Amino acid sequence: MPVDARSMETTLLGRFAARPLWQGALLLGAAHLVLALGMLIGSLVLSGGFGAEEPLLPGPLMAAVRGLTAVLLQPGMAVWSAVEVEARGADGLEWAVVVLNSLLWGTCMALLVRSRRARAGT
Numbered sequence: 001m002p003v004d005a006r007s008m009e010t011t012l013l014g015r016f017a018a019r020p021l022w023q024g025a026l027l028l029g030a031a032h033l034v035l036a037l038g039m040l041i042g043s044l045v046l047s048g049g050f051g052a053e054e055p056l057l058p059g060p061l062m063a064a065v066r067g068l069t070a071v072l073l074q075p076g077m078a079v080w081s082a083v084e085v086e087a088r089g090a091d092g093l094e095w096a097v098v099v100l101n102s103l104l105w106g107t108c109m110a111l112l113v114r115s116r117r118a119r120a121g122t
Helices: 005-010 012-017 021-046 059-072 076-083 090-120
Strands: none
Touching (some): 012 090, 021 059, 021 090
């Protein structure tokens, strides 16, 4: 189904695509960071914590929450586990990897929005 260029301008994504790429990447990266950390905290809470014998959610639903959390934290956590940093102050470096991971996701999403706008012919 073709996208009408005029209707694209009035939609939220159309107005978002009109912003400079770096602004879109920052906004979507921040949204990704909030979502990823929210899912991480949510999965820890819903699993009953570290010492729980059984999760608060049923098995398949808990597996879905954990899977979504793992997807949102990639590829940053794959890089982090490959590097195996044991140095002092590694917590700050790990947070930097999480933030850079969200910026990567934000940049990719902003580019996807821009490509959709380009396909619409605007």
